[in-house]
Amino acid sequence: MEKDMDEQVVISFIRFDFDRYHAVAEFLFNLGYNHVQVFVELMGVYGNLVPEPDTIRRWQRKWEAGFPLMSRLDGTGRPKISGFKEAIEKILVSNPYISLT
Numbered sequence: 841m842e843k844d845m846d847e848q849v850v851i852s853f854i855r856f857d858f859d860r861y862h863a864v865a866e867f868l869f870n871l872g873y874n875h876v877q878v879f880v881e882l883m884g885v886y887g888n889l890v891p892e893p894d895t896i897r898r899w900q901r902k903w904e905a906g907f908p909l910m911s912r913l914d915g916t917g918r919p920k921i922s923g924f925k926e927a928i929e930k931i932l933v934s935n936p937y938i939s940l941t
Contacts, residue, residue, distance in 0.1 A: 859910070861891055865899050866909040875900040 861882060868878045875897040882890040899909055932938055 857889075858891070862899065862909040865896060866903060869900060869903045869909075 864882060864885075865878050868881060873881070875893060878900070879890065879893045879896050882896075903909055932940070
């Protein structure tokens with residue numbers, strides 16, 4: 841099966857990609873690079889799969905204003921809790937008046 845050479849390939853960024861670009865950009869801003877130099881460095885490493893120069897300029901403005909580029913907030917919704925299954929089962933078995941409903 842041959843691949844059609846005229847076929848377009850759609851590539852989308854995932855969250856991990858932007859985290860990586862933010863980390864590299866913040867590191868380079870700390871070294872004194874400007875947004876154009878950061879763009880050139882990213883292009884040298886990742887090729888055409890980098891954010892636009894305008895996006896990197898916005899990151900630089902944010903960084904210059906004192907906001908960290910690398911920060912992660914927990915997602916919205918109910919927090920994810922793990923590792924308590926055995927303790928909860930033990931409490932439920934020992935006390936018949938407790939229910940999860």
